[in-house]
Amino acid sequence: MTPEKFADRFEQVYGKHDGFRRNHAKGVSLTGTFRSNGAGAEVCEASVFASGEFPVTGRFSLSGGMPHAADTGSTVRGLALRFELPRGEQWRTAMVNIPVFLDRTPEGFADRIVASAPVAATGKPDPARMAEFLRSHPETVKAMAYVKARPPTAGFADSTFHGLNAFRATNATGRTVPVRWTFEPGPHTPVPAPAEGDGKLFDGVVAAVEQAPLSWRLVLTVGDPGDPTDDATVPWPDYRRRITAGTLTITSAQAEAEGNARDLNFDPTVLPAGLAVSDDPLLSARSAVYAQSFRRRAGEPKQPSAVQFKEVRA
Numbered sequence: 601m602t603p604e605k606f607a608d609r610f611e612q613v614y615g616k617h618d619g620f621r622r623n624h625a626k627g628v629s630l631t632g633t634f635r636s637n638g639a640g641a642e643v644c645e646a647s648v649f650a651s652g653e654f655p656v657t658g659r660f661s662l663s664g665g666m667p668h669a670a671d672t673g674s675t676v677r678g679l680a681l682r683f684e685l686p687r688g689e690q691w692r693t694a695m696v697n698i699p700v701f702l703d704r705t706p707e708g709f710a711d712r713i714v715a716s717a718p719v720a721a722t723g724k725p726d727p728a729r730m731a732e733f734l735r736s737h738p739e740t741v742k743a744m745a746y747v748k749a750r751p752p753t754a755g756f757a758d759s760t761f762h763g764l765n766a767f768r769a770t771n772a773t774g775r776t777v778p779v780r781w782t783f784e785p786g787p788h789t790p791v792p793a794p795a796e797g798d799g800k801l802f803d804g805v806v807a808a809v810e811q812a813p814l815s816w817r818l819v820l821t822v823g824d825p826g827d828p829t830d831d832a833t834v835p836w837p838d839y840r841r842r843i844t845a846g847t848l849t850i851t852s853a854q855a856e857a858e859g860n861a862r863d864l865n866f867d868p869t870v871l872p873a874g875l876a877v878s879d880d881p882l883l884s885a886r887s888a889v890y891a892q893s894f895r896r897r898a899g900e901p902k903q904p905s906a907v908q909f910k911e912v913r914a
Contacts, residue, residue, distance in 0.1 A: 601706055601707050601710050601885075603885075603888040603889050603891065603892035604892060605710075606706070606710055606885070606888075606889045606892070607622050607889060607892045607893055607896060609710050609713055609714065610622035610623055610665045610713065610893075611665070612714070612717075613665065613713050613714060613717040614664060614665030614666050615665070615666070617665065617666070617667050617903070618897070618900035618901050618902075618903060619897050619900045619901055619902040619903045620665075620667045620897060620903065620906070621661075621665070621893055621897060622665050622889075622892075622893040622896070622897075623663060623664065623665055623893070624661035624662065624663055624664070624678050624680075624694075625661075625664065625665050625666060625667040625669075625906065626661060626662045626664075626666070626667045626668065626669060626802075626906045626907065627659045627660055627661035627662070627678070627856060627861070627906070627907070628659065628660050628661075628802055628805075628806065628853050628854065628855065628856065628905070628907045629657070629658070629659055629853065629854040629855070629856050629857070629860035629861035629862060630656075630657065630658035630659060630660060630809075630850050630852070630853050630854075630861065631655075631656070631657055631658070631850070631851060631852050631854070631860075632655075632656045632658065632813070632848060632849045632850040632851045632852070633653050633654065633655055633656055633848075633849050633851070634648070634653065634654045634656050634681075634683055634818070634846055634847070634848050634849075635652075635653045635846050635847050635849070636648060636649055636650060636651055636652055636653075636654070636845060636846035637651065637844070637845065637846050637847075638650060638651035639843050639844060639845050639846075640818075640820055640843055640845030640846070641771065641772070642771060642843065643769045643771055643775075643777055643779065643820065643822055643843065644769035644770065644771055644779070644820075644874045644875060645770060645771050645772045645873070645874040646685075646691070646769070646871075646872040646873060646874030646875050647685045647686050647687070647689055647872050647873075647874075648683050648685055648691050648872055649845055649846075649874075654683050654684055654685055655683075655684045656681055656682065656683055656684070656848065656850075657681070657682045657684075657860065657861055657864065658679060658680060658681045658682070658850065658861060659678070659679070659680045659856075659861040659864070659866070660677070660678065660679060660756050660802070660805060660853075661677070661678040661679075661680065662675045662676070662677060662678070662801070663675060663676035663677075663678065663696070667903075667906035668798075668906055670798040670799075671798060671799055671800050671801035671802060673752055673754070673801075674752065676696050676697060676698055677696065677697040677752070677756055677759055677761075677801070678694065678695065678696050678697075678761075679694075679695050679696075679697075679756075679759075679761040679783065680692075680693065680694040680695070680861070680864075680866035681693050681694075681695075681848070681866070682861075682864060682866065685872055689872040689873065690870055690872070691870070691871060691872050691875070692864075692865075692866050692867055692868060692870040692871075693763055693781070693866070693868055694866040694867075694868050694886075694890075695761035695762055695763050695764070695782075695783065696761065696762060696764065697752055697753075697759040697760065697761055697762070698747045698750075698752075698762065699746065699747065699750055699760075699762050699835060700743045700746055700747065700762075700764065700832060700833050700834065700835050701743065701764045701765075701832035701833055701882065702740050702743045702744060702747070702833065703737070703739075703740060703743075703832075703833065703882075704737075704739045704740075704831050704832070704833050704881075705881055705882070706881060706882060706885035706889075708737055708739075708740065709882075709885075711733060711737075712733060712737070712740065714729075715729050715730045715732070715733035716730060739831070739833045739834075740833065742833065743833040746835065754804075755801055755804040755805055755808075756801060756802075756804070756805035757785065757788050757804070757805050757808045757809075757814050758785050758788065759785065760782055760783065760784045760785060761782065761783045761816070762780075762781075762782050763780055763781045763782065763868075764780070764832045765780070765832050765868065765877075765878065765880045765882055765883055766778045766779070766780055766823065766827075766828075766829035766830075766832075766878040766880055767779055767780070767781075767871070767875055767876065767877060767878055768829075768875070768876040768877070768878055769820070769874065769875055770874050770875075770876070771874075777822050777823065778822070778823035778827060778829045778878060779820050779821060779822055779823065780820075780821045780823070780836065781818060781819065781820050781821070782818075782819050782821070783816035783817070783818055783819075783848055784816060784817045784819055785814075785815070785816055785817075786814075786815035786816060786817060786847065787815075788808065788812070788814055788815070799907060802907045805853065806853050806907075806909060809850055809851070809852060809853050810853075813849050813850060813851045814849070814850045815847055815848060815849045815850070816847070816848045817844050817846075817847055817848075818844070818845045818846050818847070818848060819842050819843065819844055819845070820842070820843045820845050821836060821840050821841070821842050822840060822841040822842075822843065823836055823840060824840065827840070829878040829879055829880060830878065830879045830880050830881065831880070832880060832882055853909075854909075855904075855905035855907060855908055855909050856905040856906070856907070857905060858902070862905070863898075865890050865891065865893075865894040866890065867886070867887050867890050867891065868883060868886055868887065868890075869883055869884070869886070869887040
């Protein structure tokens with residue numbers, strides 16, 4: 601499964617939409633800051649965990665390759681971030697609002713995309729094809745049950761976003777530990793729910809950030825020996841050590857356009873010194889497929905943002 605074939609698989613299922621990402625096509629750009637409290641430096645010497653404040657560019661998105669798909673509460677939501685750090689370093693991370701990934705390997709993910717594609721007659725996946733996929737992927741069955749037991753929140757602003765993959769963190773003494781991270785929502789000013797419609801999730805978060813900044817706590821979970829680092833379908837125990845390392849604040853949202861998150865590749869293997877990839881096979885695959893998606897859309901005609909704020913403010 602080459603990066604080219606993987607990108608072809610998205611186009612096969614969702615169609616080809618010039619200028620848009622092959623997955624998480626529908627989104628809005630974000631700007632804000634991350635204020636580190638210094639606590640993360642205990643396990644990682646990366647500059648992002650030293651005390652200080654760093655500019656952030658981000659993106660809210662919905663999974664799938666249809667840029668104009670209707671917002672539904674069950675669709676996986678994404679939060680991607682780029683942190684600008686001292687000495688020209690960056691940290692990029694792409695997260696989702698489900699607590700585990702549904703596939704252990706890139707090949708499993710590619711096969712599930714096809715198995716879950718809607719058929720023309722019903723607009724839903726072929727039950728027989730999906731059943732056959734699940735019979736051969738028991739890890740996906742377990743992950744789906746774990747996700748189903750933890751239903752999504754009402755919108756982007758109150759979602760917890762999970763990095764899913766394990767990474768290796770090294771501190772100033774040279775000690776290396778496995779870590780996963782989450783961004784957990786802080787207290788937000790309540791806003792009226794937007795009217796129902798195809799863009800209700802994006803309408804809701806745009807209205808919220810226009811009223812007041814939105815915040816999330818960055819929490820590092822430190823793995824113990826024996827915790828899997830190569831299987832994102834398996835959660836670590838809830839009682840693992842957690843370190844609150846700082847606060848992300850989103851201060852504005854923008855329709856995607858030249859110069860903002862539209863043109864960023866949120867490659868999760870772009871890491872500052874002190875953070876490194878683990879043995880999770882999804883990481884190298886994500887990096888390669890994200891790059892392929894970026895190359896394709898960079899050479900295509902650009903289309904208007906899938907989310908237009910004038911629709912929110914009308």
